[in-house]
Amino acid sequence: MPKVSIITPVLDAERFLPAAIDSVLAQTETDWELLLIDDGSTDASPQIAAAAATRDTRVRTVSRPANARHGAAAARNAGLALAKGEFVAFLDADDLYEPQKLETELTLLAAHPEAAMVYGPTLWWRDGERPWRWVEPMQRQANRQHQPPALVSKVILSLDWHVPCTCAVLIRHAAIAETGGFEEQFTLYEDQTLWTKLFLRYPVFIHDHCLSRYRQHEHSVSAEAVRSGQYQRHAEHRSRAAFLDWVAQYLDGKTALRRALRLARAPYAQPGLQRSADLVYLRAKQATRRVERSIRRWRQ
Template structure:
C-alpha cells in the first residue's frame, strides 16, 4: 500500500495538468499514488492522464459515470473512495507541489502523532503579462499544534488566519473516514467543509514552510465565481453566507463557538441592535489589525 494518496480532480485542464503531474513525480518522497479523477473533460486532459498512468504504475485514472454528480467536491470524494494510502493530499490540476512537500509533512505528522492534519503557507502566483507572487503569512501561528476547536474560530469563522489552500494540506485518511469527506452541494467553500470537520475534532499542526503553489488564472473556479458575483475574497458575498449557514447547522449548539459564529454571520444578518453592535465590533477589529500590520512593516 502507498504511504500517501494524492487526489487530483481534472476538468479541461490540458494547459496545466502535465506540470501538476511532474511536480508529483519530482517528490523526494516516492511512496505515493496519484489518482487523477476526470470530472467530464472535453479537452485532451483524459489522454494526458492516461499517458501518465501508462508511464508510471503509481498513477491511476479514475473514471466516473456520466450521470455522477460533478464538481471538485464530488471528484475528490470519488478519489477518497479509491485511496489506499495512510495519508491523503490534494492537488488541483492547475497547482503545483514543491519537491519536499510530502517528505516534510510526513515527518511532521510522524513527530506529532496526535495531529490529524498538517498544513503551511502556499505561494499564490500568476504568470503572463502581469506576473504576481505572494506567500501567505503564517509565521504567528506556525510551528505549533492547535487543539480543537481553535482553528474553527481563527481560520473558518473570524478569518483572522489564512485558510489553507487545498494543495497545502496532508491529512490522515482515518480522520477523513471518521468525519466524512467534502460536502458535495458546494462548488465554492467545499474545501472548508472538510477543514471545519477536522478542525472541530482533531489537533492540527501548522508549519512555516512554503511547499505548494496555487496558480491564479482567469478560468479558475474562483476567478469565474468572482466574475459572476458569487465570490469576492475581500468582501461579503452570497457563497460565504451559504457556507456559514452550513457551519451553523453542522456546529449545532456548541457554545464555545457561538459568539464567533454570530460575528461571522453578522454581515448577512437581518437589521437590528445585535447586528449593529457586531458590525461595529468587526470594524474596530479590522482597524486595529491594519494598525498592527503597519507597525510590523515599520519595524521591519
C-alpha cells in the first residue's frame, strides 16, 4: 500500500502534463502512487499518461466513462474512490511540486497527529513574454496548528488569509472519507467545498515552506472564468455568491460563524440597514489591508 496517493485530473493537458508527472517522479519521498484521471481528453494527454505508467508502476491511469459527470471535482472524487494511500495530495496537470513536497509534509503530519491536513504557501508563476512570480505570504498563520472552525472564518469567509491552492495540501485519507469529497456541482470553488468540510471539523497545521507551483496561463480554468465574467479574484462575482450559499446551507446556522458568514454574504445581500453597515465595515477592512500590503512591499 502506498503512503501517499496523488490525484491529477487530466483534460487536454499535453502541453504541461509531462512536467507535472516529472515533478512527482522527482520527489524525495518515494512511497506514493500517482493517479492520472483522464476526463475526456482529445489531445495526446492519454498517450502521455500511458507512457508514464509504462515507465513507472507507481503511476496509474484512469479513464472516466463518457456518460460520467465531468469536471475537476468529479475527476478528483473518482481518484479518491480508487486511492490506496493513507494520505492524499492533489496536483493539477498544469502545476508542479517541489522535490521535498511530500517528505516535508509527511514529517509535519507525523509531528502533529491531531491535524487532518497540512498546507503552506504556493508560488504563483507565469512564463513567456511577461514572466511573473509571487509567493503567497503566510507569516501570520504559519508554523502553528489551527483548531476548528477558525480557518472557516479566516480563510473561507473573511479571506483574511490565503486560501490554499489545491497543489499545496496533504490530507489524511480517513478525514476525507469521514467528511465527503468535493462538491461536484461547482466548476469554481470546488476545492473550497472540501477545505470547508475539513476546517469545520479538524485541526489543520499551516507551515511556511513553499513546496508547490501554481501555473498561470491563458487557458486555465480561472483565466477562462475571468474572461466569462464568472470570477474576479479581488471583486464580487456570482460564482462566490453561489459558493457562499452552499456554505450557509452546509454550516446550518452554526452560531460561532454566523457573523463571519453574514459579512461574507453582505455584497450579495438584499439592500437594508444591516447590509449597509456590513459593507461599511468591509470597505474599511479592505482599505486597511491595502495599507498593510503597501507597508510590506516598502519594507521589502
